[in-house]
Amino acid sequence: MKTAEATGVVLCLLATTAKADWHFVEDWTDPVNGFEAKAAVSTADDGTALHLYRNPIGRVYALITLPDGTPDIVREGMVASLAPEGFDPKQIEARTEQGRVIEFATSTGRALRDRLWHGEGSAPAFGTLHDIVEAPSLTATLSLVDGTQHSATWSMDGAGAPIAQAIGITIEGAAAGDAWDDAAAQALLAAMTICQFPKLDVTCVQKVTACSDKISVDRDIDGFDACIAQ
Template sequence: MSPWHFFVAAITAVLVSGFAPTAKAESWAQVEFRDPTNAEVVLAATVTNDQGYSIAIFRNKDSKVRWVLSLPQISLDRIKSVGRVAAYRIDDNAAVDVEVSAGKEGIVPGLEEPEIINGRSIREILWHGEGPSPTRGVLRNMLDGNALAIRFFFDGGSADTTFDLTGAGNAIGPALKIETSADPNLIAHDRDRDEAVMISMKVCQSSSDLSTCLGVMTNCMGANANQLTGDQMRRCMAVHGYPLEPIASPTKADTPTPTKADTLTVNCTAIGDLARNVMEKRQSGTDMSVMMAVVEKLADDNPVKAIGRSIVIMAYDMPLFNLDENKQQTISEFANQIQVKCYQAK
């Protein structure tokens, strides 16, 4: 090769490499971010991987936490506008589908759907934002996980990418002003409370005065069941003559004559049906306050009211899914879980 040809080849290589698009990998960081939907400037935890895909996680003024998943700036692809637009999975957890309805008639009132922005980004609610830290769901899995895999769907195909979650919590925590670790005391508190409520239900079922027992149980749960502790429930029930101890099965001679109160008997099947109905509303996008209002309007001697608050709280602590298959699976599993707890408390 002549010196001239060598020079031309060298210059060409420099020019090509200078104009070739490259994606620089970055660590998780906190930056000011402008929400592409409402132009609100927020503090966000962001990261861009070595392929150029990026994530921004932030809290809006309504306290809800959202994220924006974006294609590389150099990408010529466009995300589908409707249907299944993406799917993601954290470590070995179940995959989550992101779906967008075809029209307004397909959107449940009050339910904010994922939004496609200019065909290049997906904006979606990640966490309801209530409490010091998520105890379950996608954001919890991100804080505890190692890797996030995402698949974007286009009209003519799809693209996969992954994100390293190492150090994500160091940026997400301060950006959202949350604790990055799940509070084990809070988790234990909720489990102990739920167990006490379930045992209370069984005690009332075995009582000769079901209506009175359910009234006591409702009063013991108080106006804010979320703050109730298992010990408070046990003490309150015991003070009113209903200690939460194993109840022996009554003999035939001890069986009381059926009364009107017996028609209020709440068995585990009925509790399971209640749990199913509540989770169906949860997965349809009905607001939690609506379900709580329904429970509060029930008569004090209605057996549903005694357990309703706790079941609503448990249901709305579960994530809201987009794919119908995931919704139905969650509804069935939740109803079965509540029934199992009921039978175990017997």
């Protein structure tokens, strides 16, 4: 196995996710403004999808998308609430035109986008994003155009690593950011390179692959090193 091939394996292993319903998406398109973003995604039992992600200038958003067959979300006014279990709910106001100072939520009818955090610093110490990360579950209640309401609940079990990876903050020890990504890639590349010399060792490659969840899922480089040393 050549070094370039080992690098390709490293990239594949880093992209792997396999924990609970939450998962990380490397390339995702915001349906409101069309920008590309990394996202953490979960789908409620009824098919309502939740994406958490940053925009190009670093602000963190939640986007809730209704399942097929559901009436549209109201476009303006107090259109929804977000209720992290055990914390105060956030009331969401949407407008078709944004204010000069306050950033209101945006409803497309099928989806609702709301800003959770300004995105400055390493992690939120308080506020809605903090509450969502700390809560065991999150419930959204949306007002629909037919006068009814639609509620969906997402478990936050297993959400830490995908959210950390998507928005680049450390959550409950789940590291993220460019520096962490570089260190993780180097750890995997070093392990794969060892498997090449003095000749290709298939058993070694299989062991590195089996241990790779320590990085891609647990975000634990030390745990990966200990796993392959066993």
